[in-house]
Amino acid sequence: MDSGSIAWMLVSSALVLLMTPGLALFYGGLVRGKNAVSTMMYSFICLGLVSVIWVLWGYSLAFGAGGNAFIGSLNNLALSGVDTPEDQIFAVFQMMFAIITPALITGAFCERFKFKTYLVFLVLWITFVYAPIAHWVWDPNGWLFKLGALDFAGGAVVHINAGVAAIAAAALVGRRRNIDRGIEPHDVPTVMLGAGILWFGWFGFNAGSGLAADGIAVSAFLVTNTCAAVGMMMWVILGMIHSNKVSGVGAATGAIAGLATITPAAGFVGVGPAIIIGIVSGAVTYYAVYFKHLVSLDDALDVFAVHGLGGIIGLIGAGLFASEGGLFNGSSDLIVNNLILIVSTFAYSIVVTFILLKLLDVIPGLGLRSSQEEEDKGLDISDHGERAYVADGAD
Numbered sequence: 001m002d003s004g005s006i007a008w009m010l011v012s013s014a015l016v017l018l019m020t021p022g023l024a025l026f027y028g029g030l031v032r033g034k035n036a037v038s039t040m041m042y043s044f045i046c047l048g049l050v051s052v053i054w055v056l057w058g059y060s061l062a063f064g065a066g067g068n069a070f071i072g073s074l075n076n077l078a079l080s081g082v083d084t085p086e087d088q089i090f091a092v093f094q095m096m097f098a099i100i101t102p103a104l105i106t107g108a109f110c111e112r113f114k115f116k117t118y119l120v121f122l123v124l125w126i127t128f129v130y131a132p133i134a135h136w137v138w139d140p141n142g143w144l145f146k147l148g149a150l151d152f153a154g155g156a157v158v159h160i161n162a163g164v165a166a167i168a169a170a171a172l173v174g175r176r177r178n179i180d181r182g183i184e185p186h187d188v189p190t191v192m193l194g195a196g197i198l199w200f201g202w203f204g205f206n207a208g209s210g211l212a213a214d215g216i217a218v219s220a221f222l223v224t225n226t227c228a229a230v231g232m233m234m235w236v237i238l239g240m241i242h243s244n245k246v247s248g249v250g251a252a253t254g255a256i257a258g259l260a261t262i263t264p265a266a267g268f269v270g271v272g273p274a275i276i277i278g279i280v281s282g283a284v285t286y287y288a289v290y291f292k293h294l295v296s297l298d299d300a301l302d303v304f305a306v307h308g309l310g311g312i313i314g315l316i317g318a319g320l321f322a323s324e325g326g327l328f329n330g331s332s333d334l335i336v337n338n339l340i341l342i343v344s345t346f347a348y349s350i351v352v353t354f355i356l357l358k359l360l361d362v363i364p365g366l367g368l369r370s371s372q373e374e375e376d377k378g379l380d381i382s383d384h385g386e387r388a389y390v391a392d393g394a395d
Contacts, residue, residue: 001086001212008213009089015204016096020047020103022197026252027107028388029190030301032183034378035111036388042106042118046099049119053126054095055079061131062139063094069143072135093208094134101130101158107301108166109173109368112375115383117366124356129165129349133157137341149341150318150325150334152220153209155264155311156345163308164346165353166299172357173368175298177375188248195252199228202259206266220266223274224259230275231258234282242290250286253306257285260310264338265318273321281313315342 001009024043028036050058056078064072065081076082082091102125106113136142137151151157185191207221235254239247261281262274269277288305299305319335320327327335361368374382381387 001089005212005214006085006089008217009093009208009211012204012208013089013093013096015201016093016100016208017047017201019096019198019201019205020044020100022194022201023100023103024194025190026194026198026256027110027301029187029192029194030107030185030249031110032378033186033389034380034387036186036380037384037386038115038379039106039110041115041384042110042113043100043103045119046103046122049122050099050102050126051095053123054091054098058098058126058131059091059094061127062098062134063091067135067139067141069141069146070136071132072139072141090211093211094138097154097158097205098126098130098134101154101162102126102165104158104162104303104307105165105169107303108170108299110300111176111379112369113169113173114367114370115379117360117368120366121356121360124360125165125353128356129352130157130161133161133345133348136344144337144341144344147337147340148325148333149337150268150322151264151315151338151341152267152318153206153263155260155314155318156341159260159263159307159311159314160342160345161311161349163304163306163311164349166303166308167297168350168354169357170297170299172354172361175296176300177372179298185249192248192252195255199255199259202228202263206263210267216267219270223269223271224262224266226271226274227262227278227281228255228258230278231255231261231282231285234258234279235286238283238286238290253289253302254282254286257281257306257310260307261285261314261317264311264314265321268318268322268324268326270321270323273317276321277314277317280317281310284313285309312342 020043024040028040031039060074060076061072064076066073066075134157136144137157203221206224207217210216232251232255235250236246239250258278258281285306289302315338319338325331325334360366
């Protein structure tokens with residue numbers, strides 16, 4: 001790397017780090033006031049715990065020297081041997097992806113998941129789910145990398161992975177009590193602020209994934225903003241059609257859906273395909289949320305609908321529109337390889353996440369779900385001993 005690229009990657013890493021507090025605000029505003037601290041802490045704690053895991057063994061399992069097709073090695077424990085500026089900035093940048101991915105899952109089980117169990121889950125999930133999939137897709141030794149599947153910035157590694165894990169978590173934890181069609185967000189301005197921070201940070205997420213300050217970074221930046229804007233406007237238009245109102249939460253969610261969807265394709269497609277991908281993403285994710293009451297699963301903050309489906313659409317979009325290797329540019333190999341990537345990520349993540357959560361649920365002293373009394377009072381008090389708001393009527 002030249003000095004300009006190193007500088008850009010340092011900035012990109014900081015932008016991606018900022019996304020996790022942004023996610024905390026986005027999720028925190030969507031729940032009831034009595035669970036705001038709890039919901040935000042699910043994300044915020046990842047900054048500390050996942051950083052430690054990544055430095056000690058997570059990076060080595062994902063990208064360690066001497067790995068095989070399915071997992072890295074233990075040769076770089078505590079970042080031993082990761083000595084050059086190029087290697088270190090790569091480890092830092094990848095750390096930020098590892099931090100935000102499990103935080104995304106928490107939107108599925110907020111308001112009812114035990115925090116101490118969540119801490120154990122983080123250790124296990126990064127070790128046995130995130131690190132292997134990151135290795136498959138992004139390490140040159142990984143079997144999906146060798147196959148030729150292309151996931152520019154994490155459509156599978158981050159978004160499908162988290163979205164599918166959210167399905168397993170929501171199924172095992174169970175529905176929130178006395179809630180049939182969701183709840184009214186307690187703080188819409190915070191939701192919109194969090195979405196804005198996520199949008200800002202996403203430029204590092206996508207434009208930094210080429211690992212250089214070059215034309216690919218510029219193009220990825222442009223298509224990222226374009227797809228986010230189109231996704232937002234699709235949600236606004238469809239919201240007006242169905243309710244004759246423009247929802248702030250809907251606009252924010254549409255932008256996040258567009259951002260998640262362009263992530264795997266950002267380095268491979270131009271503005272035209274980004275617009276098409278944004279239109280499809282906006283429509284599919286909007287109706288997935290609109291009709292979610294038809295299924296019994298309580299994915300509280302629509303993690304699979306927004307991130308899981310977004311990642312799937314984006315990977316298919318890359319297979320169709322990629323300037324090199326896309327179906328519409330003369331080759332069917334990429335679309336086939338990306339479909340294999342989608343199916344393998346889906347299958348591995350849901351099975352291993354389900355097993356991990358099932359084990360945690362039967363371990364004495366842990367268990368997944370808070371008691372009814374704790375949920376009624378709010379997890380802010382039961383898990384953290386503090387309230388987001390001091391005034392009466394915070395619920």
